[in-house]
Amino acid sequence: MKVFDNPDIVDGESLSDFYEKLLSQVPDLIFKIRWNSDSKRYAIIFLSESINDLLETPSKVFITDPTKYFRERIFEEDLQPFISSLEKSRKTISQWDNIFRVNLPIKGLRWMQITAKPELKPHGSVSFYGRVTDITEFKRQEQKLHLSEERYHYALKAASEGIWDWDMKTNVVYLSAQLMKMLGKTEVPAYFPNTFWLSRIHPDDMEAYNKSKTDYFKKKNATYESIYRVVTDQGKYRWVLSRGSVVDYDAKGKPARVIGTLKDINLLKEKEVELGNTINIIVSQNNRLNNFAHIVSHNLRSHASNLKMLLDLFKTADAEEREEMLEHLEAISNGLSITISHLKELVEIQTEIKNVREQLNLRHYLKNILNILHNEIKKHNVDIEINIPLDVTVNYNPAYLESILLNFTTNAIKYSSQERKPMLSYDFEIIDGRKILSISDNGLGIDLKKHKNSLFGMYKTFHKNQNARGIGLFITKNQVEAMGGKIEVTSELNKGTTFKIYFDEED
Amino acid sequence: MKKISNLFVIDDDKIYHFLLKNLFKQNGIDVASTFFINGHDAIEHIKTNPSGEVLPDLILLDVNMPIMNGWQFLEEFNKISGSLAKKPTIYMISSSNNEVDINKSKEFDGAVKGYFLKPICKEDLEKIFLY
Numbered sequence: 001m002k003v004f005d006n007p008d009i010v011d012g013e014s015l016s017d018f019y020e021k022l023l024s025q026v027p028d029l030i031f032k033i034r035w036n037s038d039s040k041r042y043a044i045i046f047l048s049e050s051i052n053d054l055l056e057t058p059s060k061v062f063i064t065d066p067t068k069y070f071r072e073r074i075f076e077e078d079l080q081p082f083i084s085s086l087e088k089s090r091k092t093i094s095q096w097d098n099i100f101r102v103n104l105p106i107k108g109l110r111w112m113q114i115t116a117k118p119e120l121k122p123h124g125s126v127s128f129y130g131r132v133t134d135i136t137e138f139k140r141q142e143q144k145l146h147l148s149e150e151r152y153h154y155a156l157k158a159a160s161e162g163i164w165d166w167d168m169k170t171n172v173v174y175l176s177a178q179l180m181k182m183l184g185k186t187e188v189p190a191y192f193p194n195t196f197w198l199s200r201i202h203p204d205d206m207e208a209y210n211k212s213k214t215d216y217f218k219k220k221n222a223t224y225e226s227i228y229r230v231v232t233d234q235g236k237y238r239w240v241l242s243r244g245s246v247v248d249y250d251a252k253g254k255p256a257r258v259i260g261t262l263k264d265i266n267l268l269k270e271k272e273v274e275l276g277n278t279i280n281i282i283v284s285q286n287n288r289l290n291n292f293a294h295i296v297s298h299n300l301r302s303h304a305s306n307l308k309m310l311l312d313l314f315k316t317a318d319a320e321e322r323e324e325m326l327e328h329l330e331a332i333s334n335g336l337s338i339t340i341s342h343l344k345e346l347v348e349i350q351t352e353i354k355n356v357r358e359q360l361n362l363r364h365y366l367k368n369i370l371n372i373l374h375n376e377i378k379k380h381n382v383d384i385e386i387n388i389p390l391d392v393t394v395n396y397n398p399a400y401l402e403s404i405l406l407n408f409t410t411n412a413i414k415y416s417s418q419e420r421k422p423m424l425s426y427d428f429e430i431i432d433g434r435k436i437l438s439i440s441d442n443g444l445g446i447d448l449k450k451h452k453n454s455l456f457g458m459y460k461t462f463h464k465n466q467n468a469r470g471i472g473l474f475i476t477k478n479q480v481e482a483m484g485g486k487i488e489v490t491s492e493l494n495k496g497t498t499f500k501i502y503f504d505e506e507d
Numbered sequence: 508m509k510k511i512s513n514l515f516v517i518d519d520d521k522i523y524h525f526l527l528k529n530l531f532k533q534n535g536i537d538v539a540s541t542f543f544i545n546g547h548d549a550i551e552h553i554k555t556n557p558s559g560e561v562l563p564d565l566i567l568l569d570v571n572m573p574i575m576n577g578w579q580f581l582e583e584f585n586k587i588s589g590s591l592a593k594k595p596t597i598y599m600i601s602s603s604n605n606e607v608d609i610n611k612s613k614e615f616d617g618a619v620k621g622y623f624l625k626p627i628c629k630e631d632l633e634k635i636f637l638y
Contacts, residue, residue, distance in 0.1 A: 302602035309627065309628075312628065313533060328522050328526070332522060
């Protein structure tokens with residue numbers, strides 16, 4: 001079946017009629033205006049009938065007084081830029097492009113865009129061929145988008161969240177301005193290779209980071225979520241919460257693009273850590289309270305019960321017996337006052353104002369203690385080795401430092417072995433910014449398997465030694481902990497013991 | 508009433524040793540008593556004399572002692588009690604009124620017959636020696 005006949009180039013309709021019909025189907029306003037070099041004015045040559053829709057004025061009417069209609073229709077603020085852009089286009093013979101608002105009797109506010117191509121004619125005249133398009137719908141969409149983008153932007157900013165966009169094909173990641181700011185960089189979005197991001201993650205958190213990523217990709221988790229630390233340009237680590245999801249897959253169904261947010265949760269994490277520390281403090285204080293209870297329950301009670309038994313016996317005792325009993329009464333009384341002084345010592349550790357700290361020269365303090373113990377050291381013929389640099393200082397309570405050094409030194413001498421020449425060494429080191437003093441001896445040693453848990457407890461002694469009171473280590477431990485440090489012990493029976501004192505350094 | 512001829516007192520408090528001796532004397536309790544100041548000394552003494560006359564019929568055991576406390580003594584004693592010529596009655600006597608200690612003595616069900624709180628009085632002795 002043949003639809004088209006042979007060409008018929010003379011059907012009788014004029015070309016201008018044909019164009020006019022064509023133009024009537026175009027919603028845009030098609031126009032031609034000319035600038036006359038003689039009159040220095042513009043004249044409208046042609047306006048398509050779409051002007052009726054666009055500007056709510058018939059073309060014939062508009063042409064009668066374009067200046068009046070332009071003034072009437074175009075927004076006052078937009079009129080000047082409208083004319084300026086026209087003039088500029090004419091002078092430079094470059095594309096005329098201007099967006100302006102009109103106020104129409106029926107439709108009200110509409111956005112229009114005018115574009116036209118100027119052509120320079122003989123005698124200096126310029127003709128413009130162009131169109132006016134109603135872009136109101138487009139503008140509204142644009143505004144809506146802008147508004148929602150704005151909201152999103154402010155919401156993210158308020159939530160201190162940044163955006164990342166990882167293109168897995170190129171392995172490039174986009175970081176939003178907010179995210180750049182979190183890294184301590186200028187608040188401008190940027191692109192980086194993904195390796196840049198990986199290099200920022202704390203080594204200790206790498207495993208967890210990788211796990212949450214693969215778990216998500218393997219569809220074990222519905223969303224990607226991971227908490228880890230990233231280092232800022234200033235070299236500080238901050239805790240962040242990263243969340244994301246795949247937005248694009250490649251032809252094989254593998255993730256190709258992931259978009260997500262990054263939230264700074266440093267404050268929250270710090271609080272969490274603080275809470276953990278508080279719990280530790282409470283636990284250790286609780287332990288001290290238990291020790292108090294122990295002293296009250298055991299030591300004070302034992303003196304009291306001895307006293308009661310003694311008095312009961314005293315009533316029916318004869319003169320000779322009574323005399324002996326009085327001697328024991330004195331012993332009970334002495335024991336009681338020693339226990340009370342221990343209690344007092346403990347109470348002082350608990351209540352002493354902790355900020356009584358000074359920068360103390362460790363070596364200097366140790367020398368003083370060794371001077372005090374000079375006779376003991378001589379008597380036992382102890383070899384002493386000190387490996388503490390001259391300038392080492394610790395921020396410590398002076399009385400505590402003396403008491404700690406004194407206790408460990410006297411213990412080491414007290415529990416030295418009869419079988420060999422006693423040796424005692426003091427070694428100082430700094431590990432992870434913490435100052436540590438190790439005090440090592442070659443004495444009797446302690447069976448840590450048996451005694452580890454009670455080593456620092458109250459009234460615990462582990463050697464058959466007449467001088468053992470079992471209070472020294474307990475007090476020492478409390479003092480070290482009150483200063484925020486800790487004590488570690490390693491020991492081998494009949495080889496020796498090393499106590500490591502960690503000084504607290506919260507610089 | 509079981510005849511008690513040999514008594515071990517294991518307690519680090521020497522004043523208590525003296526007081527106990529006097530309490531026995533005033534109450535007419537005539538018994539051969541051996542005093543130890545910790546569990547270790549007592550267990551060594553028993554180990555070196557596993558048979559015969561020196562073994563105790565009765566042990567009065569303290570809880571808190573240096574070197575080897577009451578609980579450690581009981582653990583050691585349980586290891587060797589099977590090979591001993593006679594099985595002593597054990598009472599724990601302590602100034603600890605801590606519930607943990609009192610309850611713990613019940614865990615040594617077969618070995619520990621009772622838990623007495625210091626000070627010990629005449630009535631306590633009657634309970635210990637008359638049953």
